[in-house]
Amino acid sequence: MISTPARVRFAPSPTGFFHIGGARTALFNWLYARHTGGQFILRIEDTDRKRFHPDALQDHLAGLRWLGLDWDEGPEVGGDYGPYFQSQRLSLYQEWADWLVEQGAAYRCYCTAAELSEMREQQRAGKQKVGYDRRCRWLSPAERAAREAEGRSWVIRLAVPLDGEVTFHDVIRGDITYANAELQDAVLLKSDGWPTYHLANVIDDHFMKITHIMRGDEWLSSVPLHWHLYRAFDWEPPVWAHLPVILNPSGKGKVSKRAIRTPSGATIPVFVHEYQQMGYLAEAVVNFLSGIGWALDGETEIYDRKTAIAAFDIHHIQASPAAFPAEKLEWMNGMYIRQMADEALLQALLPFLSQQLGIDAGTLAADKRLHLLIPAIRERMKTLKDAGPLIDFIWADDVPIPTATDLIPRKTTCEQTCVILQAIIERLQGLQEWDEAGIETALRALVAELGVKAGQLFNPIRVAVTGRRVTPPLFVTLAAVGRTPTIHRLQRALQVLGDCGEHADH
């Protein structure tokens, strides 16, 4: 497919942390830029000084980098169309807002917050439509002069047409028509001289030569306003593509800014850095996110980003909202973990294990037991966080003393278990090499010699040595635990069983 290089942007506002829904928007923009051989631009929309959060910018940059969504222009990399912080472009917005006023396409409004809220109050009381009544739009030059003389502050509002309608095109949804009468004379420049989103995004997209706007569907209703702005400036609007919102997994309501709620009542985090901290792989998250609102071919679920880039098509993005498929991410992350090479998995695991086990990462990296265990636990993990609880007993000074109930297999008596354990101890003590293969050979031979079922012999060992009923595969586990602790714990289990009279019925 031949497409002209697109210039697209991701334009987060540093008022909060990088949200998983924002990551999907960023990803789609990035995929489209890479697909067309164009540019992915990162622009920081920091015009809300009240809600500014000092850590938000770094959180976004770190999150994008973690996901591997590299930007061609923006913070820390620069570019020919900067600055890429709106707070550094204020004079540009002011200049063009003034120009609009000169052209008669916008006007100064002197209403105070108190006046506006009183107006809304009255509208509600009178069951009228709530919205700015344009009282300042019709002010005479003398009235304006009077207000300015009073030293009243003002905002600049767009003078939208009072009748007629506007029809614009959205790639994903087709033509959409709004009646101008439904539109507000929106504020373009605030009284502090800072622009609102409406003004800033139109001006920046124009001067940054943005060709396609891909953003959340919550912006759809402000497009008519933007359309009028483009027309007032006599600028060509970019192509609009409004992405479907991501809903809660229940399908009820937009995913919140704080936590995702599952039908079972559990909550799932929403920030990109939380997914990283929870042990999700960036590649899995990217793969997963690409499948919300878009599909590679309708068949393939696991694919790398190169494949996604090659196939990404803006025209095949779904228009309907999608519930966040949380269980699918779990599965997919597990798939990615299973595909990792031992060494790569080990490296990915180190920070998590180090924290969970309280052991220095360097020490862990050099620990042969960990290397032994990696292949054994890989398919038991859904996230990188799952490894620790699976193997922590290896580094524990001691393990819980098992109960007789746990030690004695089904359809086996206490006496039989004791006999089996005794035989195991002797056999393991006499083992030449303490490694997985040697242990397995010896124990399987013992199963045959004693004429018992494999489980009758293996399960007591598992419980005795690890204190758990569920563990990684037995032989590699024993190899990792080591001979001395293994024998010791087996002997201790024998003591637990002690006088079998108490457990005779088992």
Next chain:
RNA sequence: GCCCCCAUCGUCUAGAGGCCUAGGAUGUCAGCCUUUCAAGCUGAAGACAGGGGUUCGAACCCCCUUGGGGGCACCA
């Protein structure tokens, strides 16, 4: 309340009028494998919201209803 958008298995999706007795995935359930738990393999149940049109023919086009979502700030 007003405006706009949306509507395929529980969920993510394929489907651009005949390839559809609707495909894939996840989740669920069952069987196999098996030293536990997983993983893996096999199988099962599971959807075109409803009603009208248009057409020889509709999941796909139009209308209505219903349901869901989004927006109505000197926030983005």
